[in-house]
Amino acid sequence: MSALRLGAVVAALGTALALAGVARAGEQTLTFRSASVTVAPYGVHQTAMLIPSPGVDGYVVGVSADVVDRSGAPEPITNVMLHHVVFAKLGYPDATCSQVRGYDGRQLGLGAERFFAEGEERTEVVLPAGYGYPNKGTDRWAMVFMLMNHRKLAETVSVQYTVRYVTDETLVSVRPYWFDVRNCSADPIFSVPGTGKQFSTFARSSELVMPESGRFVAGGAHLHGGGLKLELSSGTCGVPLFTSEPTWGLPLVRPVMHEPGPKHMTTFSAAPGIPIFAGDRVRLRATYDNSLPHTRVMGIMLLYLAPGPVTACERVPTLPADPLSSPSAPPRVVLPLLKQPRGPARLVLSTFVSDFQYGADRVSLKRGSTFRWQFAGPSRHDVTLASGPVGFASESLAQGSFRFRFTKAGTYRLFCSLHPTQMTQIITVR
Secondary structure (H helix, E strand, C coil), X not given: CCCCCCCCHHHHCCCCCCCCCCCCCCCEEEEEECCCEEECCCCXXXXXXXXXXXXXXXXXXXEEXXXXXXXXXXXXXXXXXXXEEEEEEECCCCCCCCEEECCCCCEEECCEEEEEEECCCCCCEECCCCEEEEECCCCCEEEEEEEEECXXXXXXXXXXXXEEEECCCCCEECEEXXXXXXXXXXXXXXXXXXXXXXXXXXXXXXXEECCCCEEEEXXXXXXXXXXXXEEEEECCCCEEEEEECEECCCCCCCCCCCCCCCCXXXXXXXXXXXXXXXXXXXXXXEEEECCCCEEEECEEEEXXXXXXXXXXXXXXCCCCCCCCCCCCCCCCCCCXXXXXXXXXXXXXXXXXXXXXXXXXXXXXXXXXXXXXXXXXEEEEECCEEEECCCCCECCCXXXXXXXXXXXXXXXXXXXXCCCCCCCEEEEEEC
């Protein structure tokens, strides 16, 4: 859910696509397709664009997305993988974020309401009967997505999405609430150091004071490789609200361009739903395994609120079991470097990052040294641990710098997550 980097949507929108088909009375299943994009061999492609919406007043009651080739046939994950996709409705306020911190560190107006997202877990929105996300025929939709090409040939693909849409009745309106342990960031990542013993954990949390009362009637969540659970709780009442756990088992695709995520996260769709009241301190907590490093991870939960009166600290009902959920321990994956740096190690404390390369790709340091990466554009790059004693990663940057202090001896194998087959670096700390 990418991974869900919506902060630059408005500034990065591409050209509008072909006009959408118009839904007729009754519930319709509408299928739309984004503009096609070409993903380079073994490449990572990120983009934002305007996309078709239903084009008539109604309610969204379900959404799902997939990657298709030029003929419309689904692309297997072993070819092109949809790492994450985020849908937003332009011109509407987001419930949890009015501004975002951009890639360059500046605060930007979001200017859109995030209403659907998927990651590798491929969560489908299914609202309970009688509930819907209201949409006008004139509303404009946008999409942000990341694709990974696991083939040595360029692939031209589109994101195809299916919308279940109701036009002939009035439904109870829901509002999407986007909870994120690093909300309001264009690159909402954090890294797990992986310095603990077996079964040790690492957690990251955030808190939101609810601006309105109502009931959450549906929702899902997004974790990355190494994730254990994502918990939503009432800090005011001291009770759990909803816990989403990962189910593992996606095929290990080659080349391994990132740590594989879960194939499913626990979801729910139930009325009357989870009661929540205005002023409640709602806490989100993402828990990861800490026996190995896990970099560029996330903790996101998207819930749908039906606003209405609620008494403070009402009893939370037992939600129906998710039939697709089969929680288990995450697989232990060590990422390889897809390109081996060459040449002798250099005794330097900094390097430039530009033009798809690290200036110093083999470095030797003394323990306790601080190393600096200076980003010089024009493209965005990052520094991400593939394997080593301590997990860390920079944000994706075109300008500016990133520093890390190496306090543990060992070999740190690094790469750029946006260009994993082109940019690698090895730092040996002695």
